Amino acid sequence: MxxxxxxxxxxxxxxxxxxxxxxxxxxxxxxxxxxxxxxxxxxxxxxxxxxxxxxxxxxxxxxxxxxxxxxxxxxxxxxxxxxxxxxxxxxxxxxxxxxxxxxxxxxxxxxxxxxxxxxxxxxxxxxxxxxxxxxxxxxxxxxxxxxTDLIEAYVEHVAEALACDAVRSRGLRVAVDYCNGAAIEAGQRLLDRMGCEIIPLNDDPSVEFAHPPAPSRTNMRQLAALMRSVPADIGVAINADGDRIGFVLPGGVPLSEEYSLPLAANEAIATRSGPVVTNLSTSRMVERVAERHGRTCVRTTVGEGHVMDLALTNGAAVAGEGNGGVAVLPHAATFDALLTLGVVLRTMATRDCTFADLCADIPAMHMHKGEVAVPPDQVYRVLDVFREQYADVEADLTDGVRLEWPDAWLHVRASNTEPLLRVIAEADVAERADTLFDEAMALARRAAMAHGVR
Missing domain, CATH: 3.40.120.10 (Alpha-D-Glucose-1,6-Bisphosphate, subunit A, domain 3)
Known part of the structure; x- marks a missing residue:
């Protein structure tokens, strides 16, 4: 089709x-x-x-x-x-x-x-x-x-925004999985300017992607294996066009891509006024970080275009989504993985802490993400089933169906980029997240089957 x-x-x-x-x-x-x-x-x-x-x-x-x-x-x-x-x-x-x-x-x-x-x-x-x-x-x-000289000008722009002296003095070792994508040249130049020792992975732009480009935990398994065998201060995976980033802890533990936004926000909102802008599917972790700094967290429809439009209109300090895409304003008008990496490295250097310390400072939540193949012409019928099933819960219908409870939330929506129904559930407690997600996935599959989807 x-x-x-x-x-x-x-x-x-x-x-x-x-x-x-x-x-x-x-x-x-x-x-x-x-x-x-x-x-x-x-x-x-x-x-x-x-x-x-x-x-x-x-x-x-x-x-x-x-x-x-x-x-x-x-x-x-x-x-x-x-x-x-x-x-x-x-x-x-x-x-x-x-x-x-x-x-x-x-x-x-x-x-x-x-x-x-x-x-x-x-x-x-x-x-x-x-x-x-x-x-x-x-x-x-x-x-x-x-x-092509403008690539060097871009690197210079990012380096100036970061004020790299503190990072240079730290001499961090950074393992980077470029996925054989477009960020190789700019990434190497920026990390050289920051005085980092680079441990590259999949850094040949002439060959096929080594794995799917999205910086999810599943796709960071190769990087995690490298981190278990080579000492490094931090591991990062950058997707094919350099707009999303995921992180791996020393010792080889990959983090959910949901961590990218709160890690950057924890630093960015300490140095710039304005709210945090994100979408309806992003973890509450970033809300907790914003609250700690006395800032509001504004949510909108899923998609970088929607998020950045609201962020630029409202003078946000930082914006992003739970897919690893982050924009640190005013330096970026799009999600920028290299700028996000620079902010995290600068935070490690200025606080004189480890990457594990930064992650421990982020309030933990429990999230599950899933997807069900549903053609675009059927997806809204499936969403109606969720609206009816949870009729006793006030629903946000801005982008699919989002349901919220004091200790949890559920979001079911049509993908903007693929013929899929996306299901995201998060809760303060793991058992609650498990139950909510399992029930939602079962309902999505039943509804899809009922409307002729195989």
Whole structure:
């Protein structure tokens, strides 16, 4: 079945099925018109289909009269920085991000360096559906510029934001799993500037991903094994386009990606005013951290575009989601794994503590995440079953069905990026989390079967 996901995360699908070069050309033409033929920054990750899609995007933008600034292989945060640094009208990052190599996507970024919000995404879709593309003659075609030097400028920007002297004096040993993705060059440069000894893993951008890119505990098993055999102060896994990060403790214990946001927030809100912004599916751990500092935690619809739109509007100190994506404001307008890593390393250095000490400072919760395959045309029928089953509990219907109790919460929603129903349950006590999650997964499977899903 052809599944194309369209939203504030851009357009996303399986390459050769829903996502084709023709589709990429048409959406890039629409984006060229959206940018009124202005300068557009592009970058790509290392998956084999990204070369093809980059070529489609480049041709479409040039045909629209855009000046194209090509960063080559780079992270989405680097594209975001380059847009702001050059004053470009927008940017496109060709990356499937956390999805496996079958998938790819075009992420559309506005002049503020953030993913297009819901209103701007609708505007882009209107241009696409109307076919209202710009077409310029041969004499108005503009040359494209290869600007790999902007990757170094991005690294310098992050390093200046971190004030690296304290980290340099500590001489930390950092094991990094790059997943053979786009963050290799910038990550090595940044850690060199911070005086860290790098223990690299999967740092060859010319080969396939060593494992699925999402920095989950399951996908960090290889890094955890390395940490058990090599002494290091901290282990980190960075996804394919450098927007999400996961952590592994010395000794080889992988942490849930839910820890990334509270670890960064614990430091960021101590140095900048403003709330913490996150989504409806993220752990209450970040709420507890915010409360400790006398800050509010504001929740919104799942998706980086929704979270960052609210964060930028409300002058947040930090924003992120429970998938390992974190933005430390005002230095980032997108989720940025390398900036997040730098904040954690700086905290270890300035507090003269271990990574385990930082983690122990985060209030522990018990969470389970699961998923059930449900086609988009059936998912809302399944959600109605949850609404009826828990009719006695006040539900937040902003994004799926979210139910909350004093000691626990449950969120069931349609994935923004895949044909899945996502189920997340969290509680103060493990047994309560187990029961809530098991009941929800059983109900989701029964409801899916009842509506013809196999």
């Amino acid at each position: 052809r599944q194309l996901k369209i939203g504030t995360s851009g357009i996303r699908g399986v390459v050769g099925d829903a996502l084709t070069p023709e589709l990429a050309v048409n959406f890039a033409c629409a984006f060229g018109a959206y940018c009124a033929g202005g300068a557009v920054v592009i970058g790509r990750d290392t998956r084999r289909s990204s070369v093809m899609l980059r070529s489609a995007v480049l041709s479409a933008l040039i045909s629209s009269g855009c000046e194209v600034i090509d960063l080559g292989v780079c992270t989405t945060p680097a594209v975001s920085f380059a847009i702001r640094h050059t004053g470009a009208a927008g940017g496109i990052s060709v990356t499937g991000s956390h999805n496996d190599a079958r998938w790819n996507a075009l992420k559309f970024i506005g002049p503020d360096g953030a993913l297009l919000n819901a209103a701007n995404t609708e505007e882009l879709l209107d241009i696409y559906h109307a076919g209202a593309f710009l077409r310029v003659g041969w004499s108005e075609l503009r040359r494209f510029r290869l600007r």
